[in-house]
Amino acid sequence: xxxxxxxxxxxxxxxxxxxxxxxxxxxxxxxxxxxxxxxxxxxxxxxxxxxxxxxxxxxxxxxxxxxxxxxxxxxxxxxxxxxxxxxxxxxxxxxxxxxxxxxxxxxxxxxxxxxxxxxxxxxxxxxxxxxxxxxxxxxxxxxxxxxxxxxxxxxxxxxxxxxxxxxxxxxxxxxxxxxxxxxxxxxxxxxxxxxxxxxxxxxxxxxxxxxxxxxxxxxxxxxxxxxxxxxxxxxxxxxx
Amino acid sequence: xxxxxxxxxxxxxxxxxxxxxxxxxxxxxxxxxxxxxxxxxxxxxxxxxxxxxxxxxxxxxxxxxxxxxxxxxxxxxxxxxxxxxxxxxxxxxxxxxxxxxxxxxxxxxxxxxxxxxxxxxxxxxxxxxxxxxxxxxxxxxxxxxxxxxxxxxxxxxxxxxxxxxxxxxxxxxxxxxxxxxxxxxxxxxxxxxxxxxxxxxxxxxxxxxxxxxxxxxxxxxxxxxxxxxxxxxxxxxxxxxxxxxxxxxxxxxxxxxxxxxxxxxxxxxxxxxxxxxxxxxxxxxxxxxxxxxxxxxxxxxxxxxxxxxxxxxxxxxxxxxxxxxxxxxxxxxxxxxxxxxxxxxxxxxxxxxxxxxx
Numbered sequence: 001x002x003x004x005x006x007x008x009x010x011x012x013x014x015x016x017x018x019x020x021x022x023x024x025x026x027x028x029x030x031x032x033x034x035x036x037x038x039x040x041x042x043x044x045x046x047x048x049x050x051x052x053x054x055x056x057x058x059x060x061x062x063x064x065x066x067x068x069x070x071x072x073x074x075x076x077x078x079x080x081x082x083x084x085x086x087x088x089x090x091x092x093x094x095x096x097x098x099x100x101x102x103x104x105x106x107x108x109x110x111x112x113x114x115x116x117x118x119x120x121x122x123x124x125x126x127x128x129x130x131x132x133x134x135x136x137x138x139x140x141x142x143x144x145x146x147x148x149x150x151x152x153x154x155x156x157x158x159x160x161x162x163x164x165x166x167x168x169x170x171x172x173x174x175x176x177x178x179x180x181x182x183x184x185x186x187x188x189x190x191x192x193x194x195x196x197x198x199x200x201x202x203x204x205x206x207x208x209x210x211x212x213x214x215x216x217x218x219x220x221x222x223x224x225x226x227x228x229x230x231x232x233x234x235x236x237x238x239x240x
Numbered sequence: 241x242x243x244x245x246x247x248x249x250x251x252x253x254x255x256x257x258x259x260x261x262x263x264x265x266x267x268x269x270x271x272x273x274x275x276x277x278x279x280x281x282x283x284x285x286x287x288x289x290x291x292x293x294x295x296x297x298x299x300x301x302x303x304x305x306x307x308x309x310x311x312x313x314x315x316x317x318x319x320x321x322x323x324x325x326x327x328x329x330x331x332x333x334x335x336x337x338x339x340x341x342x343x344x345x346x347x348x349x350x351x352x353x354x355x356x357x358x359x360x361x362x363x364x365x366x367x368x369x370x371x372x373x374x375x376x377x378x379x380x381x382x383x384x385x386x387x388x389x390x391x392x393x394x395x396x397x398x399x400x401x402x403x404x405x406x407x408x409x410x411x412x413x414x415x416x417x418x419x420x421x422x423x424x425x426x427x428x429x430x431x432x433x434x435x436x437x438x439x440x441x442x443x444x445x446x447x448x449x450x451x452x453x454x455x456x457x458x459x460x461x462x463x464x465x466x467x468x469x470x471x472x473x474x475x476x477x478x479x480x481x482x483x484x485x486x487x488x489x490x491x492x493x494x495x496x497x498x499x500x501x502x503x504x505x506x507x508x509x510x511x512x513x514x515x516x517x518x519x520x521x522x523x524x525x526x527x528x529x530x531x532x533x534x535x536x537x538x539x540x541x542x543x544x545x546x547x548x549x550x551x552x553x554x555x556x557x558x559x560x561x562x563x564x565x566x567x568x569x570x571x572x573x574x575x576x577x578x579x580x581x582x583x584x585x586x587x588x589x590x591x592x593x594x595x596x597x598x
Contacts, residue, residue, distance in 0.1 A: 051596050
């Protein structure tokens with residue numbers, strides 16, 4: 001399986017969010033790094049076909065993903081940075097709804113939903129309404145819905161945001177065990193998360209690709225950008 | 241698909257706004273029906289008079305006394321029976337109200353002083369055969385239902401407006417990246433919206449008709465609406481149809497109105513980025529015909545009359561024309577509703593599937 005972007009560009013008026021991006025992703029975990037406004041979220045949305053590129057294309061095994069439509073989405077799992085939910089639904093109902101959207105049949109949907117709740121540490125909370133959940137629990141529910149249906153391409157935007165250290169370890173283990181024969185793209189500003197699980201690192205700056213390669217080689221090649229990146233995260237934390 | 245429709249129905253009916261608006265509508269329905277019933281008045285011309293239940297009983301008894309086809313003899317008999325016994329102080333006797341039968345006969349056959357005006361049944365109604373019956377109760381109920389169905393349209397808008405735009409707050413990213421998010425999901429949403437609207441319309445209709453049956457019974461359903469108290473003959477439907485026939489048309493138009501409003505609201509729900517915009521736009525489109533400079537007598541009204549507001553305000557649409565086979569022009573509301581629904585079905589799905597997350 002090969003997911004490839006060719007000359008991928010997305011502009012919002014005068015601002016170019018993603019600029020002529022050419023990357024090829026095959027099996028493995030890809031960590032996406034970049035300061036705020038670097039174009040990470042836009043890239044993920046483009047890969048998910050929920051934003052149309054201004055130019056360029058995304059192809060899966062040589063076929064344009066926009067043309068693949070339902071066949072492409074059947075392979076996709078996505079956790080957005082901020083997502084909505086139905087406050088009156090229980091966690092299990094929410095997953096069953098997502099399972100129905102993903103085309104899982106009744107019995108399988110129930111089994112897989114309960115398994116995913118268990119995997120993200122929400123097994124005892126399946127019958128609780130989402131409105132009663134903390135931010136971290138909602139985030140875990142988001143991870144569960146993204147992984148529901150065993151997607152071959154998993155795109156996670158800031159998946160560890162709001163998770164406590166124990167849950168981050170659980171998440172890393174979950175992703176590591178899930179990664180085989182899949183493309184997993186995750187963006188995070190917690191670099192230690194990526195160090196442990198990412199096979200390759202993608203660094204973006206102002207919509208452009210700065211670095212794409214092994215984490216070990218990253219510190220030499222992309223050092224100036226990494227310094228800026230750390231500074232921007234540090235500044236962001238200070239402001240918060 | 242069935243499972244997705246069930247989820248969408250659950251979303252629609254679990255919204256607090258839907259529940260509150262439905263509850264308010266039912267409370268208003270009860271208020272309209274009870275106050276209308278309590279305000280009924282009748283005096284039999286001799287000794288009995290009363291309000292509410294007593295008035296309905298008097299009117300029913302009088303209608304039964306003259307039951308059958310309206311003839312010149314019956315007209316003269318009624319004019320004699322209900323001749324004013326007191327000075328009218330210059331008031332036109334046509335506007336005198338003692339009871340439903342008296343008002344019906346005076347509206348057509350009385351001169352200014354309450355004497356027979358010399359007209360025969362054929363002079364007033366041509367060759368139409370006019371069946372006498374107790375139509376007052378059901379006709380006043382029908383007028384109440386105009387208010388209720390107009391309000392129901394707003395409830396339908398409140399129910400339907402969030403169907404698509406309610407997802408734009410964040411769940412859209414999850415839906416649109418799921419396998420069926422751009423195909424079966426929008427179809428299920430559109431299907432659930434119309435199922436919910438039809439169900440609510442059926443429930444509101446059933447509850448109100450049950451109340452009306454309890455209050456007025458079924459007497460007079462075969463009576464002609466042309467022989468009715470003055471308030472139902474001035475600017476009312478000018479065709480000789482039975483009371484039951486009129487109610488059937490009204491129910492049909494309630495459903496066509498519901499389907500039309502649902503279709504319009506679905507498109508606006510998919511096109512608007514937030515709920516207040518979808519609600520405002522849908523309500524504005526619904527009430528738009530009321531501010532259009534097209535009078536009910538204007539030739540263009542044949543088309544503007546098919547907009548959903550006039551399905552609820554059914555009298556104007558039913559007064560357009562009686563077609564050759566006895567069917568009223570209002571029947572065109574059915575294809576009009578199907579067109580509104582069809583446009584809503586296709587356009588809303590397309591807009592939602594092409595939605596760009598921002």
